[in-house]
Amino acid sequence: MKDIALHIMDILQNSTRAKATKIELNIEEDPEKDRLTVVFKDNGHGMSEETLQQVLNPFFTTRTTRKVGLGLSLLKQNAEFTGGSLTIESELNVGTIVTVTFGLSHIDRPPLGDVAGTMVLTASAYPDIHFIMNYKTDKIDYIFDTVEINEALDGMSIQEPEIVQYLMEMVRENMMS
DSSP: OOSHHHHHHHHHHHHHHTTOSEEEEEEEEETTTTEEEEEEEEOSOOOOHHHHHHTTOTTOOSOSSOSOOHHHHHHHHHHHHTTOEEEEEEETTTEEEEEEEEETTOTTOOOOOOHHHHHHHHHHHOTTSEEEEEEEOSSOEEEEEHHHHHHHHTTOOTTSHHHHHHHHHHHHHHHHO
16 A cells, blocks of 8 residues: 555544444654554444454454455554554453554655555444544644544534545645644
């Protein structure tokens, strides 16, 4: 995948397929430690120990529509190319936590990409799921929370095209402050 936002979309989709009702995404850029850390946490149905042992195998998937599951294995490979890592913790009927670290300044680290667009479009596609994104750098600490957004919208739908466009612009601006 050409950027990290595409990996984020893939993992968010995994969480929605796992029937999560709350999905958290934490992105932290730490120039002092030269690390980019991305953490996904959901309250979906989780994975059994057997599935957890196989989930990074590109030829394993729980989906019936295809025979390969490249998302996590490609994400792990991209992280390792930069001196980083990927870990997965999961418990059946509790949820899953995926933690990915990248070397922030490493030449092989994919660009972050359009995280704002990915987050807003995913949230608008699944309006009944509580999404929280925390984006943190040494200068920014921004939180996107669909519960707060829906309260501010006061009955308007997060799926309205004008709202989606406004939210994308708002998140992009706040991630660049």
